Amino acid sequence: MSPHQVNNDQQQEQKQGSSAGGGGISFKAPPGSGGLGELGKSPKHWLMGDEAFEARMPHHDGVQALWETKWKFPCSKSLYPFHDGLYADFAPSFDALIKTNHNDMTSPAWTTTFLSTGVAEQLVEQGDKLVAELNNIKPPGRLQPEQQQQQQRRRQLREQASSLYLRACCLYRIARFPYITSIPKVNDQTKWDAWEKQKEIYLKAGKLWEESPVEEVKVAFLDNRQMQQGEGQWIPVYVRVPPAGTSSQPSTGSGGYPTVILMTGLDGYRPDNTVRCNEFLARGWAVVVVEIPGTADCPADPADPESPDRLWESLLQWMGTYQYRGKRAFDMKRVMVWGLSAGGYYAVRIAHTHSHRLAGVVAQGAGVHYFYDKKWMEKVDGHEYPAQLMPAFALKHGYSSVEEFKAGVQKKFSLLENGILDRTSTRLLLINARDTDGYNVGYPRRFDAH
Template sequence: MTDPRTGSRWILGDKFDEVHPHLESIDALWNKKWKFPCERSLYPFHDGKYEDFAPIFEALIKKGIHDGYSVEYTKEFLPTCERLVKNADKLNEEGKKQEAIDMYLRACAVYRIARFPYINSDVKTAAYEAQKTAYLKAAALFDVPIKDVVIPHTAGTDKDEGKEVPLYVRIPNGASRSKPSPAVILMCGLDGHRPDNTVRSNEFLARGWASVIVDIPGTADCPADRRDPTSADRLWTSILDWMEKEGVFDMKRVMCWGVSAGGHNGIRAAHTHASRLAGAVGQGAGTHHFFSRPWLEKAKDHEYPWTALPALTAKFGYKSESEFLDNAQKDFSLVELGIVNQPSCRLLLVNGTHDGLMPIEDSMLMMEYGSPKEARFFTGLLHMGYPPANASIYPWMEQVMASAT
């Protein structure tokens, strides 16, 4: 129950040793954790409707399908997804634009939960492909569309997993070479991918900022070598170089925001690309302790819907959970690798103090190295500091954008 670096008790306290009750079964997951946010269309059910999900979970419970990583779990969602897409297509054909958008996004929400917690099979891959197809149908109808843009991975190497970087890009109306737009590179998470970020993109657009949304190494369509910590650096270089060549982005006002597992990438980029970023946000980030065996062996029993170890093992490119637990800290810790000793751009660290997946100590630790940092922590709240965290992030970003020169 102690921080192995300092000998101090984890801020999580006794909760560090707790096994969360939702892990008992699919019944427990639904009734003790997910039903409440689903009824309110809150993460991870944003854009969704309770009436779409309740019958699916009733069927999962009845059939005793408990494992979210399984093909059987995913298949229960697909008929609902397909029905919603057909309804959306019909609404679109009838010229009912907003109703069609809402229906496509409803389908995307069901696809999202279907391919949770990690894309580890052909069935989940197909669900994600269908989610992207439905999402782009909705995004094409937005007043300011989100476009699927594939750029060359110019900084990539032969060891990377692909030679192209797929992005979702949204550029405010009126942006041009003569009037470039500030921009935010949104670095997605372990289970939240490019089609899951409409709300953030809308917030950026309302402020006159472009969105460049990208999957992080080891997830979804990302081409970076998941096993190589420096592959993320090459990824950001390729994206920033492309943005600079496009000419419609104000390169003095480019920020990045890494969410959850992407928080690690946001913090790393704040150091490795300090001269090219006006600022960075690391929200719910794992930087050092998160990668240790003592932490991960307990974190697997905390707030993640299922144990996160299989997803994390695959995301970081290890052959077994044991190999991941033994090696992740020396391979990926920003402290062990010395990244935190470099100067950084302005960096905001955000999380809940009772995050049971990425310890709050990992955000606090960043204050002890390199350039001075800024932070907003939320007492007693869980991973990411939800629900109030984002209300603190946007004003900080506005200030950074306004002061960037």
């Protein structure tokens, strides 16, 4: 399984999009400048163009502008960040936010507005009723005509209940937007409660996917620094394995399926990747979904640039022993990483720190040096991301203020500054868009030069 086999599937991106943190941060280097430029210096030009770099996008003018200029259309098409959802589920909440002119997405009031409509609870109740009916139908034995009808009805009930649960999950997702973390402490209890509900309902849906259900596993964080740095003891992951009997050739002889480790982003977490996981499964690949340091349930210290190395080592050790249906689940000779948006940074890092353990890495939107440039950070809050990006990124990297973040993050976290990019890398595919607002197509050019 080589990285080029994992392409930027158009259908997948239309349905699911990418999580936050992206952007136009590469510079157009003059001929002969080479590499990622000089340490500590800002680029002279931005590939997205000076006009776009300086511009402030209209959706930052308030919730009405956000809805009408950026989010209403994708919501009507169930596109990111509304994948799995329906327009009718969200219209009442946005009507209420616009009526009260509530513009702060980071506030608890944003969250309670979505929950107070009762739509999420109604969807879950409807799903529960269908599951109750499903449980009253005996699984078919020998497929006589009557049993065939029952089997078809069971399939319909599973699909309908799953759809209802996923719609509720989408509401909880937008309610807890744009960012949550739990290390060193929960940053917003109201949003965290919505996150807990999202996970609870998502697992209800995942149990209905009979051929490849979602299994939640708590992996031991073997080298955690609980006493010194307040790290957690467990790495929660979602595991999905192809249906029984699926083969993925050629086999290396070590057993198990070729596997994708999916590293999530700043605002999209484990329950937000159904379509991607389905695409992996359709290709005969298992998938392990895991959150990155500083987000959601990840136990690693966000302020420690080396914490992900300890995190991934624990994950890979566990993967080598994990069994599913009584058999080895993962072919450890065919493991690749796919990092999304903010997760792209960690994908590039693991490509260098664990190069001998991976068949390849896809970094989809990876900012590793110039994303942390002060000039860029002064402008990014007016760009594509729907909320202010810098407060979330400061907290995600373990800083108590945006000012501290801007002053120190590049020296501390840049993969160029800390020498990670000088190490040997496994095969690394970078996928970036030209005009997105955080990580863009210039990065692959700079990597190639470096």
